[in-house]
Amino acid sequence: MKIRKAVITAAGPDQRTLPLQTLIDRDGKAKSALRILAEEAAAAGIEECLVITHRGDAEAYREAVGDCRSWVRFQEQSEPLGYGHAAATAKAFVGGEPFLLMVGDHLYLSQTEERCAAQLVRAAEEAGRPVSAVQQTHESKLPYYGAAGGYPVRGKPGWFHIETVAEKPTPTEAEQTLLVPGMRAGYYLCFFGMHALPPAVFELLEEALAKAEDPRRVRLTDALASLVEREGCLAYEVRGRRYDIGVRYGVFTAQLALALAGTDKEFVLAQLADLLAQTLSGRDPRPASPAGAAD
């Protein structure tokens, strides 16, 4: 199984400007969040990418991906009918191939040489089955993520068989249905914002959309739950961190993480140390040294 296509969803009415945010990437270059994400996909061997946008946003996004324009396509969601509907519109682009699904409001930072998306794609290609990237997450963050329950794959650390999925569960529900043996109390496998999925997921999404009273309520997790039942899914614990840039101080945190993992690390640390010293002592800041600022 080879994954060469990716879908990035960025059609949410409340996240229209997020992918356009400019950040300094690890290489010290200013890029839009969308471009950083596209580069994440490219590093995973993705050859074609589709970004689903809100109606009227495609052009601005095209500008934002810069050099990646050649292999990234854009498709506007005709109506704001929710996440499930947005994802389902990628059916034609994906065709009959497995694909990588990513969300447009997350940025990733790998803890290894291999980037996060690349880890997932390699894992899915190895497993030959649908795989969702997951991260062990404290229960206080449950209102922000989908989560999976299941059990570890014997002899393969970081792999899990998924038995249940739930979208933004309460810890009450999580404790009852999403416990994973061997994990610390109060931690759950939350989705990482990227999944390697088979094309069958579109049928399941369409079924869910057809059944739903309100299509805006249909989530990817509805289709994932059916997929778990139908063909079984795995979860893979990616060695990296995800940063949700849609939350309060999300862009700031993501920027800080990128900076501290990149070439400007020294400079940023010095700035931070200065700021801390000033805050703690109440004194005026010393002029910051420009040393280390690459461009």
Added chain:
Amino acid sequence: MAASRLVNIITATDETARHTPIEAVCEGLSAEELLAECAALETFRRRAESLYHRVRALLFLYAIHRFHLPGRRGVSPQGRIPYEGYLRLAAGQFEEAIQLFLQVQAEEGPSAGLSSALAASYYRLGFHTLAGQVRRSVRTVRGNQWMFRMGHPLDHPLRVRPELLARDAGGARPILWERTPVRMDLTHCGWSDIFFLAMDFPEGAKVLNVSIDLGVHGRDPTPRPPVEAFFRVIDEPILRLVSVDLRAVAEIRDLAEAFDFGRDYLGLLKAAVIAAGLIPPGVEGSGCSLPDLLARLCGKGRGIELVSKVNDIPKGSRLAVSTSLLAALVAVAMRATGQTRSLTGGLDERERRLALARALLGEWLGGSGGGWQDSGGVWPGIKLITGVPAREGDPEYGVSRGCLLPRHHILGEKEAPREARRRLQESLVLVHGGMAQNVGPILEMVTEKYLLRSGPQWRARLEALGILDEILTALRRGDLRAIGRATTRNFFGPLQTIIPWATNLYTERLIDAARVRFGEAFWGFWMLGGMSGGGMGFIFAPEKRGEALEEMGPLMRGIKKELETALPFAMDPVVYDFAINEQGAQAKLLRGEEALMPLGYYTLTLPRLLRRERQELSPAQRTELDRFAAACRTRPEWSGAVRELFEVMLPRPAASEAKGKDLQSLLDELGFDRAQHEQIRADLRAGRIGLAQNRLPPNVRIEDVRPEDVVDALGWQEAESGEAAECRKAGEAALRAGQAAVVTLAAGAGTRWTQGAGVVKALHPFCKLAGKHRSFLETHLAKTRRIAREMGAPLPHVFTTSHLTHRPIEDALRRANCFGYEGPVLLSRGRSVGLRMIPTVRDLRFLWGEGEGEAIDDPQRKVTESLHAALVDWARKMGEAADYTDNAPGQCITPIGHWYEIPNMLRNGVLLSLLRERPQLKYLMLHNIDTVGADVDPALLGRHALEQAALSFEVIPRQLEDRGGGLARVDGRVRLVEGLAMPEEAIEFRLSYYNSMTTWIDIDRLLEVFGLDRESLADPDKVAEGVRAVAARMPTYITIKEVKKRWGRGQEDRYPVAQYEKLWGDMTALPELACRFFVVPRARGRQLKDPAQLDGWLRDGSAAYVERLGDWS
């Protein structure tokens, strides 16, 4: 140690062996063998891994020390109880206490006193261990655990659902409305739903539980789900809790207040808020801000309003109204925060189980606790709830045999056909008999008896299980007559075998009356809940049910009227209308015009809003006001709302003034001594008297008495020769010559006996003796009758009364024709009353700081501490040492100590007339109403006569429960010292004997002390002068008692009040009075102060002893 038969019983894998009763082993063993069993059990329980093995061993140890060792040859009747051990026990350090007691036992040999201390320690440790396990299990239920981990608002993982945040066109938010039926237990399950029981014997935990709608017959048009909870997001960062029934509102602004359960009447709502996870228990004490937490839940600047309503269903209904309300509040809050799938409609099985687990958590937090069937109303229809054996993977596995949560099986059409349900509704009359009693002690007794597997009780439990199967079969057939037969048999058979106190005279009179009135058409009685007297069911032939519905009310009220001075009633009886609820808990989102709280909410909250200018109100508040006004115009059931609101805003002052007047006139009538009262108030305020000042000066030397200071009469009852026989001969001669009379002190209201309910203790039918419920009054007369008949001479019996007890005792004696007693029965009317006072804060602190202060578990401690703080505020607000007048007059006035009882007999002419009629009368035997084993024992009378003493007091060898003074050498003089007068508590533990209060009096010698003789008794002035002179020499003690204040429908509050007393035992301090002290057996001298003592009293043979003393014909 493996040879221990009791350890083998505990560890037996064979069921029959495991259920062997402890008596089967203990009855044939000597003291030495019993002690060897104790040693084996002690070693075993320390090593046992299974919680229930440990607990059963603890209860076995308790039973051996409580019932089997005392009285065995080789076990001394008296023995030192080390004070240090007592302190440890009181502080909840049970293990340390046990070690100290065992050490003394090893050094000084076994004694009844030590065994009493060991029994109490093992008992408390057993229950402490069980309670700990239930608490742990509640915390480990999946879905509850996270709440104990959360510690900061930023970590709060719950969010109020968006539907509840959206505003309508008028700016108002919707209200989530939860309605829940209550539950009734169709079989009475033999209390098998007690957690401790169900977790050890899941196979035997079975309940047939029915969800019902309820209405008060004649008040409510139709039955409806009585429990309602309302949830709404508000625009203030507060938690507003409103109980419509208790008429209480609290606006909580900080976290500490939310955990303060005793502060107001809203403890249940607070417990629900916490158990539902709105404020998870983990944040307690974290110092977090409540507005921050609320902002996380529902947005910055917003808060939550939670409103409860139980449709004025009276307390004590035995229908689990409180637990159902807790479950409803938990459910509505869980729905609102997405912890259930559906916002509205019913709940699925997983959600219902979680609501049950959370309600349990809430009960634990709030310091209350019911059985596991009590949230049954959350489920629909009729269900069989059963215990579940713990299996691998369950948190209970390996710890207890059963799981915490039971399984609910909803009966279908085959098991409970529609026709059967209809018949049930057409036959059953549900009532609240009006009694509201604490069932806590009963639940402990049930657990204890289960763990001990005593033969008859264990067989009764198995029989009750058989009755349940019978009822299930009858239900399938729709045979209500058979159900009625079975529930009646259950009540009179197994239930009363397990707990004799499940019944009472009132209930049995009611059943008899129903039988007489309805004959064959009365199909059966059925007890609901922990004990009878409150919620009960009567089953009738359908064609007679209509009549029964109308007649049961007047019938109950009639019997209540006869018994209300004898039994604690909290309210007038009511009859319910009911219907089976086939839906269980249901919720609805009220929007737009419908978005209104219950009517009672507005009478509570609107007055404050109406005082503000309209423009000051938020758009949402204005909209709500408009909707309220519209509802008053259009909803017929709200038509009286405006009038009600008017009453609230402009309350009538008349009631309290009238109460004040009643009290004043009563005081005048009773000859209340205002001058003396003012002097006492001044002394109290100035700190000259008070709890601390009750004590003897610390430099007084108080020592235990020596053997020569007492007359050892322990074995006299059995002795047929020697000193006892001689004394008996002398006593019998005196009795035959008509030289003796009995004086029973019956002035008291049994404050402790009924927890301040204010009934006449003498009339309380406390126990079945010789097959019938007997009051203290009748019991004492039965003993007098036996002696009088045996001696062939009438024995006058005087009951001293007070303003509280005189008329009821007089009526009871007249009605019962003195219970057939042939001899003279006289009443000595009390002439001395006091007016209770608000206690001083100093005394309250003294009381709580130095009282028994049993260490209690954390949540309960918090409840207690916060209650204490509230009571201190109350005392300050009311005025320290101010008159206590804010209650029924009977609760404000009090007798002023038993010292006055004999002087009263001098003043009111009773003694004079007795002596005129019987000049030969020389001796009186004075005793407390609750010393049920006291009788005119000829041997003791003879000894008193031969001693030529003025007063001979009976004392008993001290056991742990004997608190409140004792016999001592005080600076060399042998006398009785009241507990209140002990300079330090430890001294009491060095005293071997406890005062039973039973006193043999030589009339002439006593009169001498008062400066009187038989002739001068006729001179009232001289009598008054004599009494005043001796009274002045008696110390005045300040005591604090609890009184109940009743309000609402069956609600009760308890308040501490100060009163003063002079006590009879202090007569022994008068140097000119020759006093003697007789050591008598415990069965004779023990006082029954608390109904919780009754079960042990019955089982240790004391009841049989009293039965033998009486002539019950």
